[in-house]
């Protein structure tokens with residue numbers, strides 16, 4: 238991927254509705270050909286930011302450039318972007334063909350070329366032969382594909398997608414994720430996806446911007462976000478995470494391994510913690526295993542999730558082990574926890 | 588659930604299962620349930636519309652003899668309607684005036700409905716009430732109000748003379764077809780406004796954004812999305828207004844002159860002073876048939892337009 242070219246440049250964008258700031262001082266670039274996601278809980282300002290890119294909302298402050306051109310004065314119908322709406326916004330009075338071909342009017346194609354392009358899109362979204370279906374005879378997944386085709390047929394520089402898979406059931410969603418990712422690779426268009434589903438963002442994106450309360454907290458690759466979250470909010474939003482006061486961590490791993498003395502607390506992924514049913518032998522340089530008591534066990538199929546209460550404090554830790562590990566007996570059993578020093582992520586209060 | 592305990596619900600169910608076939612039938616057949624819900628309306632409709640209509644249809648084949656009828660089942664009335672030009676003139680004129688009034692109203696009322704649906708965000712109900720306020724007064728009162736507005740000494744004429752635009756009162760304003768069309772357009776406006784407003788209000792706002800997103804500016808957005816999606820309302824409004832205005836006679840009687848007489852006036856005369864009920868019935872039936880034909884033609888035109896627009 239050509240990481241040099243910038244497709245979208247968002248400069249200090251703030252959007253206020255009255256006094257309420259839905260987006261605050263967003264400032265980042267999206268690269269050409271990138272699959273970029275805006276990830277955040279409901280109400281965090283993702284849709285608002287996407288609508289600013291599409292031109293449906295004007296930024297209160299700051300500016301947006303798309304492919305080098307300033308967008309301030311460009312109305313939505315003249316922007317080089319297309320959008321897949323959250324509810325798909327399929328035209329109810331048009332059939333599938335006419336929905337997909339809606340934007341072609343301006344290109345002044347002859348009939349045959351128009352039909353050819355629509356057929357090509359029907360092929361791409363795997364709905365050949367559906368052209369004459371009325372729009373109200375489509376399933377959720379089919380509507381989603383039509384919305385996608387309708388936008389892609391115009392070959393935009395950027396495709397904006399607002400929770401495109403949110404309305405689909407889990408199985409279809411996973412299938413569409415794979416298809417969406419393959420589609421993005423094959424058409425090479427920059428995708429900007431809005432989602433509140435961190436797994437979806439991780440599965441699809443080259444980079445993710447995590448948003449909360451209108452602010453962009455961190456922008457990174459999926460692996461970067463998962464392994465090196467910068468703040469507690471990001472850490473808790475992406476995957477599940479244990480948070481420990483610093484001293485407990487020092488006890489568990491030994492002072493030598495604990496170089497992050499200034500951290501307010503540390504974060505550890507549940508799958509990085511090892512669960513022992515017998516007191517493990519001390520290893521040189523490592524801290525002591527932390528004793529605790531099993532309080533809960535949840536069988537998840539491929540993984541088993543445990544809750545452990547540490548002895549002498551109220552702290553609970555989540556531990557997740559692959560199903561191949563020997564299953565510990567019932568809640569109430571005494572256990573010991575260990576983890577490697579590099580599994581600890583130091584975090585400041587935020 | 589254990590056997591020993593029987594909830595009231597189960598008891599009811601068991602009773603229902605054991606005793607009543609009707610209940611089972613009801614649960615199974617949605618159509619039957621619908622029919623039962625419709626029954627009161629159907630009864631009223633039957634008594635007040637279908638029976639009188641059938642009676643009128645029958646009567647139209649009779650003949651008036653002095654003060655009595657001869658139920659001789661002849662086509663005489665219809666033959667007279669077909670052969671005497673006065674009837675077709677009046678009928679065509681009524682259809683024409685109703686069309687003019689309907690067209691005028693739909694064109695004037697559409698922007699109002701549009702404004703209400705898309706640009707009023709708060710207190711929509713208040714606006715609706717304000718717009719439909721004139722319709723809270725009696726129909727007769729509204730027609731009389733137009734006499735005051737359009738008359739020789741009326742608001743428009745005195746106003747225009749006052750500012751010196753005209754030297755003499757405009758005679759065509761009152762007692763003319765124009766006056767009838769204007770009055771009809773105003774008097775029935777709410778019937779056209781409400782369905783159009785509802786159909787516009789129902790349009791999903793994201794569909795409008797989608798059309799902008801796909802490259803259409805406001806004008807094409809109107810013609811490619813808003814207008815087609817509001818057509819059901821326009822068609823409903825057109826019918827709601829056209830059908831009753833063809834047969835209207837009060838307006839023509841109050842603000843129309845001799846050349847603005849409508850078929851309704853003639854029908855009224857047949858049932859009144861002329862006292863030829865069979866002829867009145869035949870005229871009414873003819874008018875209904877004519878309205879039906881025009882209505883079907885209008886629907887056909889709309890369908891053709893829809894096909895052409897794609």
Ligand SMILES: Nc1ncnc2c1ncn2[C@@H]1O[C@H](COP(=O)(O)OP(=O)(O)O)[C@@H](O)[C@H]1O
Pocket residue numbers: 254258259277278279280281282283284285286
């Ligand atoms: N048109 C609007 N007027 C007022 N507040 C709005 C408007 N649109 C969005 N908001 C507010 O902005 C915040 C962010 O909304 P949104 O961008 O839709 O969040 P998300 O898509 O992340 O769920 C929400 O609190 C929402 O209530």
Ligand SMILES: [Mg+2]
Pocket residue numbers: 283284285
């Ligand atoms: Mg949203």
